[in-house]
Amino acid sequence: VWQCPxxxxxxxxxxxxxxxxxxxxPYTLWRYAEALPVSPxxxxxxxxxxxxxxxxLMPAAADRKILLKQDHLFPTGSFKDRGAALLLSHAHxxxxxxxxxxxxxxxxxxxxAYAARxxxxxxxxxxxxxxxxxxxxxxxxGATVHAVPGPREAAADAARKAxxxxxxxxxxxxxxxxHGTKTAAYEIWEQLGRKAPGTILAPTGNGTLxxxxxxxxxxxVAGGLCGRMPVLIAVQTEAASGLxxxxxxxxxxxxxxxxxxxxxxxxxxxxxxxxxxxxxxxxSTSGRFLVVGEEDIRPAYHEACQAGxxxxxxxxxxxxxLPQLTPDLPDPVVIPLTGHGLKYTAD
Amino acid sequence: VWQCPxxxxxxxxxxxxxxxxxxxxPYTLWRYAEALPVSPxxxxxxxxxxxxxxxxLMPAAADRKILLKQDHLFPTGSFKDRGAALLLSHAHxxxxxxxxxxxxxxxxxxxxAYAARxxxxxxxxxxxxxxxxxxxxxxxxGATVHAVPGPREAAADAARKAxxxxxxxxxxxxxxxxHGTKTAAYEIWEQLGRKAPGTILAPTGNGTLxxxxxxxxxxxVAGGLCGRMPVLIAVQTEAASGLxxxxxxxxxxxxxxxxxxxxxxxxxxxxxxxxxxxxxxxxSTSGRFLVVGEEDIRPAYHEACQAGxxxxxxxxxxxxxLPQLTPDLPDPVVIPLTGHGLKYTAD
Numbered sequence: 001v002w003q004c005p006x007x008x009x010x011x012x013x014x015x016x017x018x019x020x021x022x023x024x025x026p027y028t029l030w031r032y033a034e035a036l037p038v039s040p041x042x043x044x045x046x047x048x049x050x051x052x053x054x055x056x057l058m059p060a061a062a063d064r065k066i067l068l069k070q071d072h073l074f075p076t077g078s079f080k081d082r083g084a085a086l087l088l089s090h091a092h093x094x095x096x097x098x099x100x101x102x103x104x105x106x107x108x109x110x111x112x113a114y115a116a117r118x119x120x121x122x123x124x125x126x127x128x129x130x131x132x133x134x135x136x137x138x139x140x141x142g143a144t145v146h147a148v149p150g151p152r153e154a155a156a157d158a159a160r161k162a163x164x165x166x167x168x169x170x171x172x173x174x175x176x177x178x179h180g181t182k183t184a185a186y187e188i189w190e191q192l193g194r195k196a197p198g199t200i201l202a203p204t205g206n207g208t209l210x211x212x213x214x215x216x217x218x219x220x221v222a223g224g225l226c227g228r229m230p231v232l233i234a235v236q237t238e239a240a241s242g243l244x245x246x247x248x249x250x251x252x253x254x255x256x257x258x259x260x261x262x263x264x265x266x267x268x269x270x271x272x273x274x275x276x277x278x279x280x281x282x283x284s285t286s287g288r289f290l291v292v293g294e295e296d297i298r299p300a301y302h303e304a305c306q307a308g309x310x311x312x313x314x315x316x317x318x319x320x321x322l323p324q325l326t327p328d329l330p331d332p333v334v335i336p337l338t339g340h341g342l343k344y345t346a347d
Numbered sequence: 348v349w350q351c352p353x354x355x356x357x358x359x360x361x362x363x364x365x366x367x368x369x370x371x372x373p374y375t376l377w378r379y380a381e382a383l384p385v386s387p388x389x390x391x392x393x394x395x396x397x398x399x400x401x402x403x404l405m406p407a408a409a410d411r412k413i414l415l416k417q418d419h420l421f422p423t424g425s426f427k428d429r430g431a432a433l434l435l436s437h438a439h440x441x442x443x444x445x446x447x448x449x450x451x452x453x454x455x456x457x458x459x460a461y462a463a464r465x466x467x468x469x470x471x472x473x474x475x476x477x478x479x480x481x482x483x484x485x486x487x488x489g490a491t492v493h494a495v496p497g498p499r500e501a502a503a504d505a506a507r508k509a510x511x512x513x514x515x516x517x518x519x520x521x522x523x524x525x526h527g528t529k530t531a532a533y534e535i536w537e538q539l540g541r542k543a544p545g546t547i548l549a550p551t552g553n554g555t556l557x558x559x560x561x562x563x564x565x566x567x568v569a570g571g572l573c574g575r576m577p578v579l580i581a582v583q584t585e586a587a588s589g590l591x592x593x594x595x596x597x598x599x600x601x602x603x604x605x606x607x608x609x610x611x612x613x614x615x616x617x618x619x620x621x622x623x624x625x626x627x628x629x630x631s632t633s634g635r636f637l638v639v640g641e642e643d644i645r646p647a648y649h650e651a652c653q654a655g656x657x658x659x660x661x662x663x664x665x666x667x668x669l670p671q672l673t674p675d676l677p678d679p680v681v682i683p684l685t686g687h688g689l690k691y692t693a694d
Contacts, residue, residue, distance in 0.1 A: 308488060
């Protein structure tokens with residue numbers, strides 16, 4: 001069972017014991033053990049996490065204190081490893097022998113890598129248009145790649161159809177994945193001296209990053225470890241800006257929009273399953289949605305590379321939104337770098 | 348001046364104050380500040396280093412305690428960032444405005460990225476045959492890529508010719524680079540509870556990794572921080588095994604061999620400038636040279652990927668040598684993963 005009879009996604013009622021004394025623990029995402037809903041003996045791990053939080057030192061960042069969270073340095077080259085580590089640990093705990101997933105590429109690679117580490121068979125449904133490097137990476141881990149013609153949603157539909165017979169390791173539907181991505185919040189909090197940043201800009205498609213950040217900081221605030229929430233800003237591309245319109249026009253779901261191509265393929269999602277949650281999360285932090293055009297993303301991508309940051313264009317979406325930051329948004333501004341530039345080089 | 352009048356490379360007479368109390372320092376390679384010959388205010392850095400040291404959990408590693416040092420997780424996707432961080436910090440300290448480098452690809456990408464971070468103009472000479480992903484990566488950082496026809500040595504010759512007029516940021520000739528790669532030794536030592544591993548297997552071409560490991564452990568032993576040296580095993584491919592023959596046949600330099608193609612392009616070096624040093628380093632630790640064929644590297648590469656380790660084939664060279672490990676070589680065995688699998692996907 002991966003979906004509520006109401007049609008919506010499940011969440012966990014898990015309440016973490018917040019970790020107070022982190023001294024002597026390894027510098028991985030597992031240092032927040034009390035906040036992670038899997039038993040230590042079932043961890044599926046490459047000792048990942050605690051990625052650096054580093055000043056951007058880029059022209060576009062000159063006026064503000066901008067820190068980049070280097071989540072492109074995870075083993076498979078994207079922040080999705082956070083979620084996959086927790087999701088596969090949970091699958092391992094359940095004794096799962098085979099699973100499937102749908103992805104535009106990064107989550108598929110992450111789930112395939114951790115499935116390989118756990119010795120669990122894996123099928124991944126990707127849009128036929130996903131980058132060759134991403135498809136090759138998933139196949140290298142020994143997973144079976146199903147390239148589905150049509151938009152991103154067609155791959156999701158194909159996976160859901162197949163999910164009747166096997167474990168659906170969906171990074172969107174499975175709540176353990178979000179409990180993995182939330183570790184970014186714990187790390188940022190610790191790296192800033194046990195404080196939330198003023199503002200976080202997150203590229204947003206299915207929202208697994210933004211929801212993870214929201215969940216993590218919410219737990220830290222609820223546990224008395226953090227004084228306040230950061231302002232969460234979700235950044236979308238014009239090509240897939242349904243959440244931004246939902247927010248601006250007070251809609252109950254993303255409006256129907258035609259499929260449009262974008263260089264930011266990681267967030268080319270038109271019907272995110274957790275749409276209502278995402279809008280609510282942004283609203284609850286007094287945040288907002290920002291939209292950038294293709295013509296903004298390319299220069300931001302090149303500027304990042306020429307400052308030494310080798311990222312995939314999806315990561316540049318948040319950088320492209322920097323000129324839209326108003327003075328009321330507090331510093332420091334944290335921008336997670338979601339995927340490695342090498343993922344894009346192949347195209 | 349980048350070369351001794353005798354024709355050989357320079358080394359530094361720098362003697363580190365060994366760090367004893369590392370508590371509270373950031374988990375980057377800069378935590379060993381006293382061992383690094385650059386002033387803190389000139390650091391050129393992405394907060395890199397302290398990569399995980401993780402059990403391999405692979406069939407080929409079943410009989411031994413094999414730990415993988417995940418140096419493929421550096422910002423540009425290879426361990427060369429260690430050297431580039433130190434080399435560019437040194438160049439920044441000197442006030443260098445432009446520099447050049449020659450590389451089969453990984454060192455070029457590393458130097459180009461750190462040059463971009465420092466705002467220093469950069470020219471990189473690569474063999475025309477270097478992988479498209481590596482060339483694209485160097486160009487993305489804003490460096491000028493010179494693709495030189497012929498074997499790896501032709502690119503080196505072209506760079507040396509151009510080095511008369513500008514700063515030669517060579518990862519082979521410049522000793523600061525080796526003082527960067529030595530940080531792998533400090534990290535392994537600390538991660539093993541302030542001990543050397545029994546054995547280290549290093550893919551070896553120009554030897555910057557092996558010489559860095561040797562220098563780092565030598566400093567730790569000289570400083571009284573480590574009881575003994577690890578046994579250093581240099582692994583070469585048949586296609587470029589001059590050092591192995593030099594060692595086995597007691598030659599003064601690598602024998603002339605015809606250029607042969609190899610999947611392990613990162614170590615396709617036939618005339619390493621530091622050949623004598625490399626052989627001496629291996630000998631002084633009672634180590635040896637191992638040679639693997641192309642037919643050994645491919646299965647080792649695929650086995651690694653199917654266990655979840657996404658590495659470039661050059662990294663698989665050391666894994667391919669595992670069956671040649673004799674029982675006299677002490678555990679734990681550390682194998683540095685030198686480059687990311689995404690670098691290879693594009694080909």
